[in-house]
Amino acid sequence: MSPYNILVILGATASGKTAVAARWAHLNNGEIISADSRQLYRGMTIGTGKDYADYCVDGKTVACHCIDIANPGEQYNVYAYQKDFLKALADIRRRNKIPVLCGGSGLYLEAALKGYRLLQTPVNEALRNELEQKDNAEMETILSELQPLHNRTDTVTRKRMIRAVEIAVYRKEHRDEPVHYPDLKPLLAGILYDRDTRRKRITERLEQRLREGMADEVRLLLDKGLTPEQLEYYGLEYKYLTLYLTGQIRYEQMFDQLNTAIHQFAKRQMTWFRRMERNGDRIHWIDGNLPTEEKIRQITDAFRAPQ
Numbered sequence: 001m002s003p004y005n006i007l008v009i010l011g012a013t014a015s016g017k018t019a020v021a022a023r024w025a026h027l028n029n030g031e032i033i034s035a036d037s038r039q040l041y042r043g044m045t046i047g048t049g050k051d052y053a054d055y056c057v058d059g060k061t062v063a064c065h066c067i068d069i070a071n072p073g074e075q076y077n078v079y080a081y082q083k084d085f086l087k088a089l090a091d092i093r094r095r096n097k098i099p100v101l102c103g104g105s106g107l108y109l110e111a112a113l114k115g116y117r118l119l120q121t122p123v124n125e126a127l128r129n130e131l132e133q134k135d136n137a138e139m140e141t142i143l144s145e146l147q148p149l150h151n152r153t154d155t156v157t158r159k160r161m162i163r164a165v166e167i168a169v170y171r172k173e174h175r176d177e178p179v180h181y182p183d184l185k186p187l188l189a190g191i192l193y194d195r196d197t198r199r200k201r202i203t204e205r206l207e208q209r210l211r212e213g214m215a216d217e218v219r220l221l222l223d224k225g226l227t228p229e230q231l232e233y234y235g236l237e238y239k240y241l242t243l244y245l246t247g248q249i250r251y252e253q254m255f256d257q258l259n260t261a262i263h264q265f266a267k268r269q270m271t272w273f274r275r276m277e278r279n280g281d282r283i284h285w286i287d288g289n290l291p292t293e294e295k296i297r298q299i300t301d302a303f304r305a306p307q
Helices: 019-027 076-096 108-115 125-131 136-146 158-173 195-213 214-223 228-232 234-247 253-279 292-304
Strands: 006-011 030-034 097-104 184-190 285-289
Touching: 006 019, 006 108, 006 292, 019 030, 019 097, 019 158, 019 292, 030 076, 076 097, 076 108, 076 253, 097 125, 108 253, 125 136, 125 158, 125 253, 136 158, 195 253, 214 228, 228 234, 253 285, 285 292
Parallel strands: 006 097, 006 184, 030 097, 184 285
Antiparallel strands: none
């Protein structure tokens, strides 16, 4: 009997983690819980890299939770994710399946695994009015004093900085006692490529997504009434494609800037995973260049091995 009750497949963008997670789940009576902060949005498929085909293994579809659960325009957050994760976890356990948490969003992974006490933060109009008088540099300094700036998306726009400060202040003022959280014994397995291979895979995947119609997907969202400011909230692809589609940059500029930004994002993901290791999380790194079946074998051996 395995000493673990949940498998975690993590890795930087373009590491192929979804395909590995789906195949392992298919072979081991498992179901996937996505830990991706953007794949939960409906209608955002190519830009978020949902790769639905990865969930079809040997002609059967592997169940996946926490994907396509929010509408574009909705600002879903880690608080809502933790609640949805727990709901999916209970459902999977009730049916005697093995939960397989898969993703590259470090904040969402840790919110699920660590059982952080997250609070629904109300609007603080007085604080917002005070922050409106400060410039971006001042607000970033205030935020850095309240919490570590692990998630740089908090400082992408002025609106997001104000909300991040609002949340950090509220949490500081409301330090509740921890609530009951399911007993999780996770095995963390990471798919790892060397830097050059990772960069090559990222560029090739970006080219593929553009061929598959990623620009058309963003154009459709704009046509449906989402503003450029709203689309910027949903990540790099939507930010740079919106700049291109609204005539602010040329196609070649869009590709080069987006490609560079995704490489930088992948580097930040790896930095987050290394920090998890420094904080005591053991990650079993699997060579991404291995055949899929060998990756599955190594993960299975680790999942069944005594601790």
